[in-house]
Amino acid sequence: MTDPKPARQALQAILALPDEAIDLGQAALLIARQEYPDLEVGRYLSILDDMGAEVQRRLRGGEGPMSRIGHLNRFLFDDLGFRGNVEQYDDPRNSFLNDVLDRRVGIPISLSTVYLEVGRRCGCPLDGVSFPGHFLVRWRDRDDAGEILLDPFHRGRVLTEEECRRRLLEQFGGRVSFRREFLRRARTRDILERTLVNLKLLYEKDHDYHRALMAQDSLVFLSPDDAGRLRDRGLLYFRLACFGQARADLEHYLEVAPGAADSDALRRQMPKLRSLSPVMN
Numbered sequence: 001m002t003d004p005k006p007a008r009q010a011l012q013a014i015l016a017l018p019d020e021a022i023d024l025g026q027a028a029l030l031i032a033r034q035e036y037p038d039l040e041v042g043r044y045l046s047i048l049d050d051m052g053a054e055v056q057r058r059l060r061g062g063e064g065p066m067s068r069i070g071h072l073n074r075f076l077f078d079d080l081g082f083r084g085n086v087e088q089y090d091d092p093r094n095s096f097l098n099d100v101l102d103r104r105v106g107i108p109i110s111l112s113t114v115y116l117e118v119g120r121r122c123g124c125p126l127d128g129v130s131f132p133g134h135f136l137v138r139w140r141d142r143d144d145a146g147e148i149l150l151d152p153f154h155r156g157r158v159l160t161e162e163e164c165r166r167r168l169l170e171q172f173g174g175r176v177s178f179r180r181e182f183l184r185r186a187r188t189r190d191i192l193e194r195t196l197v198n199l200k201l202l203y204e205k206d207h208d209y210h211r212a213l214m215a216q217d218s219l220v221f222l223s224p225d226d227a228g229r230l231r232d233r234g235l236l237y238f239r240l241a242c243f244g245q246a247r248a249d250l251e252h253y254l255e256v257a258p259g260a261a262d263s264d265a266l267r268r269q270m271p272k273l274r275s276l277s278p279v280m281n
Contacts, residue, residue, distance in 0.1 A: 007033040008214075012221050015192070022188045025097065025117040028110075031195060032096035034214055044098050048114075051075070052121020059122065065139050065148055068124055073156035076118065080104060082111060084153040092211075095199050109135040109194050111152040116191075126150075128186035130194060131164065133171045138183065149183065193222055209239045227257040231266075243277040 011030040014022055025048055026041060033039040058071050076082045085094050085105035093099040097113060100106040106114070112128055112135045119126040119137075129136040129149065136159070139148040149159040165178045186194075196215045203212035213236045220229045234249030250273065254263055 007037050007039075008217070011218060015189075015218070015222050019187045019189050022192075024113060024188050024191060027188070027192055028097040028113050028195065031192065031199075031218065032098045034218070035092075035096060035211075036098065039098055044101055047101055048117045049121060051080075051118045055118060055122040065141070068122075069139060069148065069150065069156065069158075072115070072119055072122070072124060076115065076152075077155040082106070082114065082152075083155070084108070084111065090202055090205070092199060092202050095195055095202075106153075107198070108151070108153040109191065109198065112137050113191065113195075115150070115152040115156065128191050129183055130186040130190050131182050132168060132176055134167065135186075135191075135194065136164075136183075138185070140185075147183075189222060193219065196222070209236055212236055213240065227253050227260070230256075231260075231262075238273070243273060247273050247277045 007030065011027070011034065014027050014030060025045055029039065029041045029044050033041060055072055055075050058075065059068060063071075082100075082104045085091065085107065088094070089107060093103065094105065094107040095110055097110060100110045100114060115137050116126050116128055125140055127138050127140055129138050134151070134153070137150045137152055139150065141147070149161070149164065151157045151159055161183070164183065168176055168178050168182075196219050200212050200215040200219065203209070203215065213233065216229070216233045216236055220226075220233050223229050230249050231253040234246045234253060237243075237246035237249060247270070250266055250270065253260075254266060254270075257263065
């Protein structure tokens with residue numbers, strides 16, 4: 001069996017870069033390589049290069065945003081057949097960029113990743129948008145003259161702000177109030193974090209705690225100052241009876257977040273965990 005450690009180390013190396021230096025496509029493929037250690041990252045980057053070059057070839061030059069968006073949409077959704085996987089939305093393969101490129105189905109964030117990476121390669125000024133519950137893409141003119149919201153899960157459909165408000169109301173039943181900041185640009189780290197959180201939640205739902213830990217470990221590396229990420233990794237270690245690692249993470253969590261809402265409950269559990277860790281690890 002191929003050793004997964006090089007894949008994890010490669011991902012950690014790219015996540016250590018400044019946000020503007022992180023290549024989204026490469027990082028997304030390195031997330032996938034933790035599941036598929038033999039994955040050829042370069043081959044899939046070349047596929048994205050070829051896709052971007054084909055859209056660029058179709059552009060005549062001097063076209064406006066809607067015309068360029070139209071070319072991108074026709075190529076991805078009509079010619080190549082990319083679509084939202086409504087039938088098997090919770091399939092983890094929907095979150096792995098190699099699988100999305102091979103199968104041409106995905107969820108909002110993975111299809112948005114394809115959209116962003118192909119768009120970048122053909123000169124389209126696109127950003128990700130971490131809209132609650134449904135990741136989006138926006139076209140923003142470099143002079144900030146205007147923006148166009150797009151939904152790659154629904155074939156690159158153009159959305160108005162009012163439609164986004166209605167979606168939020170329908171999905172959350174009024175529990176989440178619309179804020180303009182929901183439509184701001186997502187950093188590359190934000191996109192990768194959302195991808196990893198999706199995977200972690202799917203694995204936990206399936207009681208696949210080894211894979212959930214793999215995703216959580218990357219989340220800790222991605223956000224080392226987030227105490228909650230450290231706590232969650234410690235709890236996953238505990239589920240897997242890795243009591244020494246659980247103890248280290250949870251003790252560190254209590255040091256950096258001593259006043260957290262769950263700190264007293266965790267402190268009460270620490271003597272038992274300390275007694276287990278030297279025996280079990």
